[in-house]
Amino acid sequence: MARIRNGTWIVVTDSEKALFLRNLTDHEDPHLEVTGKDEQENPSDIEQSANRPGRMQDTGVQQRSALDDTDWHELAKERFAADLAEKLYHEAHEGNFERLILVASPQVLGDLRAELHQEVSDRVVAEIPKTLTNHPVGKIEDLVKKELDAG
Template identity: 50%
Template sequence: MTPTHVDQIRRNHSPLTNGTWVLVADGEKALLCENIGDADHPLLEVRREDHQENPPNRDQGAHKPGRFNDGPSVHRSAVEDTDWHRLAQDRFAQDLSEMLYKRAHRHRFERLIIVAAPRILGELRGQIHKEVASRVIAELPMTLTNHPLDEVATRISARLTEDTSPPDG
């Protein structure tokens, strides 16, 4: 008999149960995976992989920062240059939120764990649709996009069980 989600969580305290989807993202790479294992032995399988070419800001800006006069005096002030690298990361987070909405709307997943670099996690929080947000069971501010999938699963499980384990005593 296959254990239910509730049985798995009671035994192991990890919400990374069978069928749970995991988004692992930073500002340039994202993996959307499904746990085809169970809470005790998670096995992540990639369902979608996205990459974005995002060179450093110095390679994207074409001009020196602008300057303007401070009125009738001879003083001039610099204008902050656009952070093209950050804008590209924000656009990538927006694209991820749209992709998650489309999949949630088509009932592709019921449970989602988001593991993302802290700033990208914040961007995603502000952009995901309520239909996706209602399926998010955990958020972890971690950058794991360049780790092997078995290590990603292990780190997620460890972090989630440390957050939910009963206090010692």
């Protein structure tokens, strides 16, 4: 069972924002301090698209097929995971944390896990597949401790 030791970093993220927390106490009574926030503006795909989807001539007479346009909104979400992984790498490389707990939806955890450098992966002590980005810090403390105790 993973524990929230003093100094453990907890990153609570979704595909558009991340909250960086550090535990100041122990597992029995965690007290998380906000050490940073990251957020990207990611308008809907319709707002980011400049053109209507293209069309392509088919082999049949008078037939045309529609082409899918690039989903800019989805690309920005994937880029956010890569950017977050890079930030965590720099923080780990500077020795700012030894233990890391990741809290995100299963999809975001998968995207993030694929982007993490080995130096960061080696420090991950737990992953919690929940979206908690809109919760107050006190509630995050309770939910993370509860999840770790149940696991």
